[in-house]
Amino acid sequence: MEISVRDVIRDFSAYVPGKSIEEIRQTYGLKRIIKLASNENALGVSPLVQEVLARRISDVFRYARAASPRLCQKLAEKLRVLPEQIVVGNGSDEIIDLLLRVVPTPGRDNVVMFRPSFSMYELQAKLCGVDIRKVPLEADFHFSFAKMKEQIDENTRLVFVTSPDNPSGYACLACALADFAASLPPKCLLVVDQAYVDFCEPCCDFDMVRFLEKSENIVILRTFSKAYGLAGLRLGYGIMPPMLAEYLLRVKLPFSVNLLAEEAGLAALDDEEFLQKSLSLCKQERTRVSERLRELGAAVFPSQANFCMFRPSVAAKRVNEELLLRGVIIRPLLSGYDLGEYLRVTFGTVEENDFFLHCCEEIFHG
Ligand SMILES: *Cc1c(COP(=O)(O)O)cnc(C)c1O
Numbered sequence: 001m002e003i004s005v006r007d008v009i010r011d012f013s014a015y016v017p018g019k020s021i022e023e024i025r026q027t028y029g030l031k032r033i034i035k036l037a038s039n040e041n042a043l044g045v046s047p048l049v050q051e052v053l054a055r056r057i058s059d060v061f062r063y064a065r066a067a068s069p070r071l072c073q074k075l076a077e078k079l080r081v082l083p084e085q086i087v088v089g090n091g092s093d094e095i096i097d098l099l100l101r102v103v104p105t106p107g108r109d110n111v112v113m114f115r116p117s118f119s120m121y122e123l124q125a126k127l128c129g130v131d132i133r134k135v136p137l138e139a140d141f142h143f144s145f146a147k148m149k150e151q152i153d154e155n156t157r158l159v160f161v162t163s164p165d166n167p168s169g170y171a172c173l174a175c176a177l178a179d180f181a182a183s184l185p186p187k188c189l190l191v192v193d194q195a196y197v198d199f200c201e202p203c204c205d206f207d208m209v210r211f212l213e214k215s216e217n218i219v220i221l222r223t224f225s226k227a228y229g230l231a232g233l234r235l236g237y238g239i240m241p242p243m244l245a246e247y248l249l250r251v252k253l254p255f256s257v258n259l260l261a262e263e264a265g266l267a268a269l270d271d272e273e274f275l276q277k278s279l280s281l282c283k284q285e286r287t288r289v290s291e292r293l294r295e296l297g298a299a300v301f302p303s304q305a306n307f308c309m310f311r312p313s314v315a316a317k318r319v320n321e322e323l324l325l326r327g328v329i330i331r332p333l334l335s336g337y338d339l340g341e342y343l344r345v346t347f348g349t350v351e352e353n354d355f356f357l358h359c360c361e362e363i364f365h366g
Contacts, residue, residue, distance in 0.1 A: 008126060008127060008129060012123075012126070012127065015119060015120065015123055015336075016119075016335045016336050017038065018035075018037030018038040018329065018331050019037060019324075019329050020035075021033045021035050021329070024324060024327070024329055027324075028324060028325060028327070030327040031327075032327050033327045033328075033329065034327060034328045034329065034348065034352045034355060034356065035329045035346075036307075036328065036329060036330050036345050036346040036347075036348050036352065036356060037329045037330055037331045037346065038231065038331070038346065039166075039196070039225075039226055039305070039306055039307050039346045040225070040226070040229070040231050040346065041226065041227065041228070041229030041231075041278055041306075042278070042281055042282065042285075042306075042346075042347060042348045042349050042352070043229065043274070043277060043278050043281065043349070044229060045229050045230070046228070046229060046267070046268055046271040046274035046275075047271075047274070048267050048268075048270060048271040048274065049229075049230070049264050049267045049268050049271065049274075051267075052263050052264065052266075052267040053260055053263065053264055053267075056259070056260060056263045057260070059259060060258075060259055060260060062259060063255055063259070064255055064257060064258055064259035064262055065262075066254040066255065067087075067088070067249055067252075067254075068088040068257050068262045068265075069083070070262065070266060071088050071237075071257075071262050071265050071266055072086045072088060072237075074266055074269055075088075075237060075269070078269060079209050079239065080209075081209065081212060081239055082242060084242040084245060084246075085212070085239050085240060085241065085242055085245055086237055086238070086239055086245065087237060087238045087240065087245045087248045087249060087252070088235070088236075088237045088257050088262070088265075089235075089236050089237060089238070089252070089256060089257060090234045090235075090236075090256040090257055090258075090261075091223060091225060091234040091235065091236045092193065092195060092221045092222065092223040092225075092236030092237070092238070093120055093236065094234075094236070094252070094256055095221055095236060095237065095238040095248070096120050096121060096124055096160075096191075096193075096221065097120075097124045098238075098248045098251065098252055099158060099189075099191060099219065099238070099248070100121075100124045100125050100127075100128050100130060100158070101124075101128055101251065102244075102247050102248055102251060103157045103158055103189065103244075104125075104128070104130045104157040104158060105157075106128055106129035106130050107129060108155060109130060109131070109155045109156070109157045110130065110131035110132070110133050110153075110155055110156050110157070111125050111130055111131070111132060111133070111156070111157060111158040111159070111160065112133045112134075112135065112148060112151050112152055112156055112158070112159045112160070113132070113133075113134055113135070113159070113160040113161075114134065114135050114136070114137050114143065114148070114160075114161070114162075114165075115134035115135065115136050115137065115338075116137070116167070116333075116336075116337040116338055116339060117160065117162055117165070117166075118160075118162055118166050118193065119336045119337075121160045122134075131155075133151040133156075134151075135147050135148045135150075135151050137168070140301075141165065141168035141170050141301060141309075142170055142172075143161065143165075143170075143172055145176075145180045145183075148180075149183070152184065152185065152188060153185070154185055154187075156184075156185065156188045157187060157188060157189065158188070158189050158191055159184065159188060159189070159190050159191065160191050160193065161177065161180075161190065161191070161192050161193070162192075162193040162195070163177065163192055163193070163194060163197070163206065163208075164194075164196040164197065164199065164200060164206070164303070164304040164305040165305075166195070166196070166305070166307075166344075167307070167309045167331070167333055167337055167339070167342070167344040168301050168303075168309050169301055169302065169303025169304055169305045169307060169308050169309055170301065170302070170303075170304070171196075171197075171200055171206045171304035171305075172206070173205055173206065174205060174206050174207055174208045174210070174211060175211075177190065177192055177208060177211075177218075178208070178211040178214070178215055178218070181211075181215050181217055181218050182215065184217060188217065189217050189218070189219055189240075189244075190215075190217060190218050190219070191219045191221065192208050192218065192219070192220050192221070193221040194206075194207070194208060194220055194221060194222055195221065195222070195223045195225070195226055195236075196226055196227075196304070196305035196306060197222070198226070198227035198275070198279060199226075199227065199279060199282050199283070199286075199304060199305050199306050200304045201283060201304065206304065208220045209239065212239060216241055217241075218240075219238055219239070219240040219244070220238065220239040220240070221236065221237075221238050222236060222237055222238075222239070223235070223236035223237075224236060224264075224265055224268060226306060227275060227278055227279065227282075227306070228265075228268040228275065229268070229274075229278065230261070230264055230265070230268060233258075233260065233261045233264050234257075234258075234261060235257065235261045235262075235264065235265050281347075281349070281350075282306045282347050285347040285348070285350065285353050286303060286306070286308065286347055288353070289308065289345070289347055289353050289356075289357065290302070290303065290308050292357050293308070293310050293357070293360065296313075296357075296360055296361060296364050296365075297312075297313040297364055298310040298311060298312045298313060298360075298364070299311040306346060306347050307331075307344050307345060307346040307347060308344070308345060308347075309333070309339075309342050309343070309344045310342065310343055310344075310345070311341050311342050311343075312343065312360075312363075312364060313364055314363070314364060316332060316333075316340065316341050316342060316343050317332065317334075317340070318363070319343060319360070319363050319364075320332045320343060322359070322362075322363040323356070323359055323360075323363065326359045328355065328356050328359055330343055330344065330345040330346075330356075331343065331344040331345070331346075
């Protein structure tokens, strides 16, 4: 029997994630693997979150409450917005998917994004049958809003910007993004993906939240996957106008955020000590790893995130393969980003970074 599916599905290629520890352990027969590929938290999971998860495990025979109202309330207080402005999702990926399914009309409307950018925007737009327009980043990976404006017309419904950006680590000032939002046509929303904003220095110059009050066309995406160390539990959220939040909640699968994820999110917000430790380790290692890579002859892009992008003096493909042989997984940027000369490394613990840098020394000069 021939399985009949939509045309878009027949030549759809799945999201390519970073390689897993298990995969590399099996392929290379190694005992010790260091994973610096997916921008996960170097310190793992907060001890407070672990305690709460262990305590609540016996409750998982129950359904969670739809729309995670306790977490919305707590986030709203912390961010000084209304709970009605928050939509919690199964990772911020789910919010990206919801926005693309709810806002643009397939066959008529378009969405605009930079090239390269986080591949989820394009993948879900394609699935929805929404026209995609891409604007190249500048040579130094900065944003040109003038070029972006050239692609925006009266049918543009969503403009995606990642700040701090992945994979470059570049962050755009919040006031510049707010000015750009103000210049957009009436029905166009600016979606600012701030998955890495906690790592910015100083964070207040880049955090978009304070501009929500004045601007009615801004959506901010946040996640618990990075600074809060909950990537595997899947928890993220969007902050948006209440009317849009209501539309998203109409179609969101009611229990996409599971009971443990909500509990973990609540506990993670209480563990300020773990967050501060994670952020200060990242900032310390960002400076140290970037400087050392430069000393070793790589071109390193200044980063405001928990990773950096670099162009090694020898072929990136070889560097990646040699690192894998030594048990270090980083992110080659050919697939998904089309940046074959570049690599992205997440900042790990001091020991992990020391080992990574030691390997780089061998590979670059070997
Ligand atoms: C990691 C990341 C996210 C977070 O995705 P989750 O679904 O919340 O895990 C979102 N946007 C970008 C650009 C990212 O790099």
